[in-house]
Amino acid sequence: MAKQRVSIKQVADAAGVSTATVSNVFSGKKPVKPELAEHVRKEAEKLGYSINRAASFLRSGESGIVPVLVPDLSDPFYTSLITEIESHAQLDGYEIIVANSKDDAETERGRISALMSWQPEGMIVVPVSDDVPEQLFDLRDKFPIVLVDRGTEVEGFDTIRVDNAEAGAQAAAHLAEHGHRTVLIVASDMRLHGVRERSRGVVETIEAAGGSAEIVEVGPVPKVGSVHLGRWLDAHQMPTAIFAVTDMTTLATLTCLAERQFEVGKDVSVIGFDDYPWMSARRTPITAIRQPIEKMASSAWTMLKSRMSKDDEFAAPKPLKCTMEIRASTQDAKLTAGMA
Amino acid sequence: MAKQRVSIKQVADAAGVSTATVSNVFSGKKPVKPELAEHVRKEAEKLGYSINRAASFLRSGESGIVPVLVPDLSDPFYTSLITEIESHAQLDGYEIIVANSKDDAETERGRISALMSWQPEGMIVVPVSDDVPEQLFDLRDKFPIVLVDRGTEVEGFDTIRVDNAEAGAQAAAHLAEHGHRTVLIVASDMRLHGVRERSRGVVETIEAAGGSAEIVEVGPVPKVGSVHLGRWLDAHQMPTAIFAVTDMTTLATLTCLAERQFEVGKDVSVIGFDDYPWMSARRTPITAIRQPIEKMASSAWTMLKSRMSKDDEFAAPKPLKCTMEIRASTQDAKLTAGMA
DNA sequence: TTGTAAGCGTTATCAA
DNA sequence: TTGATAACGCTTACAA
16 A cells, blocks of 8 residues: 655656646646647546645645634534635635634634644634634734634624624514513523623613513533523523524523423523524424524635735625524413413 | 745744754654753744644655545534544544535535645545545555445445444334334435435334335435425325434424424324434424444544554444434324324 | 754746 | 746754
């Protein structure tokens, strides 16, 4: 199993041309006579030649690499984002490298260092927390970085975020219209700006409608969150509606309600965050606030690309609007309050 | 925004040592006096130096790269697999590159070519179909490849798969015990060996119990699958139980049943495939066949690693066993038959 | 333990 | 349009 890698030189010899010509055939940077190019391609194919990116980059200085670092690869929000970003990157001739910081700041630091060793041309990061890693501050001026979803309030970075407060307000307005006055917000981690904003949107809107909202913090893991929420419900008056501020807390909420055999929509109205197939795969499908993932991805890419090419300022996109999918999990508030 | 990359030479100059010493400090391949090493590290830090993988690989011939190519990044089965594989790879000092073939053979070919240009040391692939791409056949002898989940019947490759027939049999036995004699198998694509095997396991077992099973093919996309399944249900006698052979067809099945307001567990028993949080986040949680993802990942990695190091034969793992999580979606068959 | 210098495969420059 | 050659940043003999 000899690792006999075929080099450009061997192809050049086989085709009877110079290495420069072979290079031009594959890079297309300089014109090569069609027949010659065809001939070279054939020989290369025969030998099983494949260009060596490492050598290519070393000489040209263009790695064409853009890492995408996310906090959790099992969270469909991030994988969707990655998939969309990849499509854009491919079209522009870039390769993305997917990395996972596993919701851990330490791992995140390690991943960033490792990723930088690829000599990437830019980077798209969803930080573990709003505390943007120091390394990124140091890189900031020399190196294009786009922050998505978190750390978006930090000065000096290009950022993509949704209008979280408005998303919360939208949800709350819908609940208020249906007569809900006591809303429970199931938050993952209030240290996250986005989570705080979503919650604020709910609180302000529901209070303006003469109601009140409370907040439980249950963490990012559905199973654990379900337990936390259960404890809260045991100790408090049952609200008529629940708003889960992330996809993971939506799962936590529904798990908890299911265990207690609450009937969603009837015993309690529920609004979830993000919109996935499983939310509609139930007798009472879940009303959901949907983040414009495609738009987030395309904005992030456009932003990064313009940073990678020019240096001049450009219009940063406004916070993107979320939309709401109204389904059967939100019903009029009736006699539900006080049943717990 | 000058792309002034810091090289080993600059660090060497700053620290007043040779490039060789700097190299040894970072690679650890040769001993360097602790104080000197510390000094070098400080200077490097000051300059913001980060090793250049491309150059390093070019010289050493060790890329340390292992691509993982999957057919769908929005399928949690694959992302879970990736996450697990990454953990193993990291421990052994390898970097994985995640690639997505988007369930398309053409894209798959393109991705494989692109991935090979990284000069990887091995590759883990979940092919789009059981027709393993030709490129892989050509590489097979020179280059370590592990096939997971699909294409596992092809001669000459190292493969990791679960015992699909047994998984189907397990599900069917459970249903048979509960008195079910008419089972509908919701398959994604019968051209896939794994899907056929799972179905075969069900058919054989249910027939041995004096019942019968039918198969609908609905494709890999939940929304589309739901429509196909609906059409089938309109045209046929309602079964007392449904077995969905993949996570995506589980979603299709539940979506369809929900739209028709069937009550899972009561109107019809359901067994799903793979086990995700949302399956338990419902009043009637779903009985599920769980693939041993962690084991699949670790076996795949072990296999690949031994191929990457030695050449000699080693014991290929036996097909891995799936387990069943019994939940409320499977109940005794009562008077459900014939209600459609 | 540290330094010197050659060379990995590619592309850019310059010449033909 | 094509060819010869130097150089990219690093590792690794080998020398000191």
